[in-house]
Amino acid sequence: MESKQKEFSKLIKNNQGLIIKVSRLYTHSLEDQEDLFQEIVLQLWKSYDSFQGNSKISTWMYRVALNTAITLFRKKTRQPQTDELQDFHSKNFLEDSDEKQQQISLLYKVIKMLPDVERAIVMMYLDDEPYREIAETLGITEVNARVKMNRLKKTLKELMIKHA
Amino acid sequence: MPNQEDFDIDSLKKSWQEQVISDDYNQDEIEVMLNKKSRNYVKYILWISVAEFIIFGIINFIALFSSSFHTDFTSILNKLQIRNQSEVEFSLDKIYYWIKIASLVITGIFVIIFYKNYKKIDVEANLKKFIIHIINFKKSVNLFILSNILLLFLFIGSFTSFIIFTIRRQNIEIDNPTFWGLITGVVFSLLVCIILILLYYKIAYGIILKRLSKNLKQLEKIDSEKDN
Secondary structure (H helix, E strand, O other), X not given: OHXXXXXXXXXXXXXXXXXXXXXXXXXXXXHHHHHHHHHHHHHHHHOHHHHOOOOOHXXXXXXXXXXXXXXXXXXXXXXXXXXXXXXXXXXXXOOOOOHHHHHHHHHHHHHOOOOHHHHHHHHHHHOOOOHHHHHHHHOOOHHHHHHHHHHHHHHHHHHHHHHO | OOOHHHXXXXXXXXXXHOOXXXXXXXXXXXXXHHOOOOOEHHHHHHHHHHHHHHHHHHHHHHHHHOOHHHHHHHHHHHHOOOOOHHHHHXXXXXXXXXXXXXXXXXXXXXXXXXXXXXXXXXXXXXXXXXXXXXXXXXXXXXXXXXXXXXXXXXXXXXXXXXXXXXXHHOOOOOOOXXXXXXXXXXXXXXXXXXXXXXXXXXXXXXXXXXXXXXXXXXXXXXXXXXXX
């Protein structure tokens, strides 16, 4: 049992970037972000036995993480107003001094303006997941995932220009 | 001044994938998380549903299997001056018996549906299936409660109709205040029950089901969109 826990925690440690990104995209406070990270880890742990290498790690992690963030998670804090959101982003990326990091910070900000499902499509697309994987994770068709993403590219560009 | 090309999503892919995660967790911190308690909506729905199941089951059983029913019923028959009371009670006992059987069968069926729908909720399923399964699980509980309310309505309805029928058959004067008091009481109690139940559902499930339905609609909308 202990070795299984160690094996699992090592797997999470090595792939925690995905969970952290999901946690940041679906919360509006650091407290909620940490809680969501923990809830995703717990849900992954619960389904670890049924996973055990049956599919790609990223496929399994995306499914569990997005289902948890979009459907299961109970936020502690209320949805903040735009000004508060701005504060949260500034604090979160205070160390982001270079231009590249500032762009990422802006990208997070505008993705969070999208509805839950669209956020998931954009995140998986940015992580270079194939459309087939995006479609299967969300339960939509591959063609529609592609169509939606093409529209979202325009929306996101407009939002980024507006909020830059 | 940023260039418009800087905001092209495809050109941002590389930076996104290479972003520095500053607030990462070490292995020990992750292991500690495994021993913490999960707090999520399905758990919340499950516990509330189990409580509803038990409460409504108990209310239904008390109402239908209570031994005080006969005493209360005989006293109402006395007040309404109904004759041949043993014959009337025998007929009502038959209706009462079938409602009891229906209540037991419905509860049994719902316990099975409730369990099966709960087992279908799998966090590894795709998002659409996951949302549908949670909604179906909640619907099965709602249906159980609705069927119990209908049974109680049926019971109260048949009791009232039977009394009216007997009063007419025995040509009893119906301006008896006890009779009108009974009818007003029944209608008023039913209305209060309906309002309280609707209010409870609005408060207990409004937010969760609204969020689930909103996301399900989004997924269906994406799937119905055509490429221009």
